[in-house]
Amino acid sequence: MEVKSKNHAMLSNYEVLGLLKDIQAGRGQKKPNKFQTNLATITYETIKCLENWPCAHHTPSGLSAAMKALAPYGLTAAEKLQLINLCPSSAVEIQLIVEESEERLSETQIEELLDLLATHIPGPDTQNEQAEEEEEEEEDQGDAYDVTDASA
Numbered sequence: 001m002e003v004k005s006k007n008h009a010m011l012s013n014y015e016v017l018g019l020l021k022d023i024q025a026g027r028g029q030k031k032p033n034k035f036q037t038n039l040a041t042i043t044y045e046t047i048k049c050l051e052n053w054p055c056a057h058h059t060p061s062g063l064s065a066a067m068k069a070l071a072p073y074g075l076t077a078a079e080k081l082q083l084i085n086l087c088p089s090s091a092v093e094i095q096l097i098v099e100e101s102e103e104r105l106s107e108t109q110i111e112e113l114l115d116l117l118a119t120h121i122p123g124p125d126t127q128n129e130q131a132e133e134e135e136e137e138e139e140d141q142g143d144a145y146d147v148t149d150a151s152a
Helices: 013-025 039-050 060-073 077-086 091-097 107-120 124-145
Strands: none
Touching (some): 060 077, 077 107, 091 107
């Protein structure tokens, strides 16, 4: 992962997590100097924290697709970044992220945004729900084949 401009860049939590994992693994990092004595601790603690956020479940292709899909909504770069970082799952969350959302977005557009985000960058809740649905389907199929003879 490469930062294009060292002077100015807005990074998603996914990108920060990737950079910190690179630092932790020693990739692209010179030997720490005396001013970086706490770098290992800060890196470890930040990674530990970010792994509990939706960014731990993102993929580069999903993020790229989400950014392209967000383009027609007229959102600022900061709003897009917050939508990706926070993965809102309700209209209220989108209203808190998007400034003046009542004037800028219709209810239909807000629902479209929620669907778009859930499709391209599912968070841990979405993945857990999908896994639970798959388990239920398997159980239902198992029940259909579990025919017992009550008369025996």
